[in-house]
Amino acid sequence: MRRNVVVSVLALALTVFMGVSVAAAGEVEVLHWWTSGGEARSVAVLKDLLEKEGHTWKDFAVAGGGGDTAMTVLRSRAVAGNPPTAAQVKGPQIQQWGDEGVLADLSGVAKAEKWDEILPKVVADVMKYKGKYVAVPVNVHRINWMWVNPEVFRKAGAKVPNTWAEFEEAAGKIRAAGFIPVAFGGQDWQESTVFESIVIGVGGADFYRKAMVQADPAALSSPTMVKAFERLRSIKKYTDKNAPGRDWNLATAMVIKGEAGMQFMGDWAKGEFTAAGKTPGVDYLALPFPETSEYFLFNVDSFIMFKQKDKGARDAQDAMARLILQPKFQEVFNINKGSIPVRLGMARGPFDEPAQRSMSDFVATAASGGLVPSMAHEMAVFPEIRGAIFDVVTNFYNSDMSPAEAAKKLAAEVKAAR
């Protein structure tokens, strides 16, 4: 401790006398909600790396509510003029915080570390406010996955589906064999997670961008959207009636235990299979959602950085931003978390098979234009619009509203939420 002080005093003296910018030791206070086992281990890695560089890490973990609680705390800290150094905020909300004028400019680090080259442009754009980096991406989750129990498919004599017609056929066979075809969790975000995968499958990437990113009323009420709602409705008959309110991991457990044939969920579901001691390719299969193999719905977690008055804190903040995107942290963190690195060109070796496939698809879709932000996971639209879409989708799924009416309502509700 004392040596740190001496070092920082010396560093400060050097800075003053030589007029050269030398890194001073500082503190980062990081607000996040990565508190569960694997996630907490992942965060600890970053903490260690920072402490090795002489900075101190002040943990500001707020558990619960998928980040809602943390956001409420962050809001009150920001209103009081005392925001933390960094906070786990993602997607378009970065722009909303940018509008408040409280975010730090990370252009220096970004240029030195060549962020523009190591990040896909779609992802980099999300991290920028008015052309300047204000946030650092940490990891990438893919949303449009299908998790399959091959044993159930074999018993039912069904083929693993690639297209919608094949899905209907397989689901019918599985049901006839006495299993639940689709393990489903009836919570609004899960319904919308499935729905957005359907939308990109039906309409393609351009349509998805119009409807779910730009929230264009014409696209939202189009016949393509009606077709997407029809498909969502047809999934319902392949689910069990206890689905409403079920947590996603309980639905995954149904696939693991062989009660259900498949689940549509992002790649965090892999953690459940791993924890149950299952081997990918043998005990379970991870495949793209039917008809979406050339698309990649991404969910990127990121930290926004707040303006700091103190030089030490600024240096610590820059160090944190730099370390997050370095290969070492990217690898360790993402293996722990079950996601894939956001940094391109990483070694594939240490990752498991589904992650490797995800990494190849990430690169391929970034080039082809099939890489699009997930609406359900706060990457595409402002929370108020996302909320409006959630309301219509969940209301449609849980009532006997017609698909045409749902599409019309979708356009109307999104307009009202603006």
Next chain:
Amino acid sequence: MPLRARGTGVGLADRLQAYLPRIVLSPTIAAAAVFIYGFILWTIWISMTNSGLLPRYELAGFVQYVKLFASDRWWVASRNLAVFGGLFVTFCIIFGLLLAILLDQRIRVEGALRTLYLYPMALSFIVTGTAWRWILNPGLGLERLVRQAGLESFTFDWLVNSKMSIYTVVIAGVWQSTGFVMALFLAGLRSIDDAVIRAAQVDGASLPRIYARIIVPTMRPVFFSAVIILTHIAIKSFDLVMVLTGGGPGYSSDLPATFMYTFAFTRNRLGFGAASAVMMFMAVMAIIIPYLYSELRVRRDG
């Protein structure tokens, strides 16, 4: 008196004594002024602005209210509150009164039974909600139990049925609060003069008739308190719904309180959430003001 005899010190001590209640009360009053009344005014102000992620203070008129009244979900929440509030209050009073009357029959182990019925009140709504979620889950609780007992066609799926889910909230709420209402009525029953009842018995009135004509009508003030307390429990209900149904399936069991939380805190629509909070406040006021009015009038008469 002895203080007064001690000359100069007397004035100070006396004055202190006179001011003491005010000094002791002032922190509470200040806290109430800021944290209750101040924030009520703040919320009303915010509800008239375009606040999104963070509060903004430029007034924008009634836009948020216009949006609120055009929102399907708000009307679902309001209708649910009417259904839930109405049934919750009615059933709590019916069951509470019934239990109180039965307990009032000078039975043995009354103390133990009373505690037993009152016990749910000691639980938090979170616990009640979790327990009932398991009981009412078709694949886990009641339905499965009855089916395993041999009645294969038995169906009780209100929890996962969007048309019936709000009634499951009523069931859990009534279970939780009936004991409390029973205690209120029991106290009321005990305060009735035995002489009145004996006089009625001498006149040859049957027991049900005595209850219907004499005892229940004299408990009007107890009914009144029970209704007021239950209504405000109903309006501010949040945790029970959150845990029991999560507002679902869809948003079919949303209540205004859960609606407000969703919009203000998870969807960055502070102004819109504030508008719905103000509407809830108005609903509470519509009940509290007549109550206060009658209370204060009675005091003046006395």
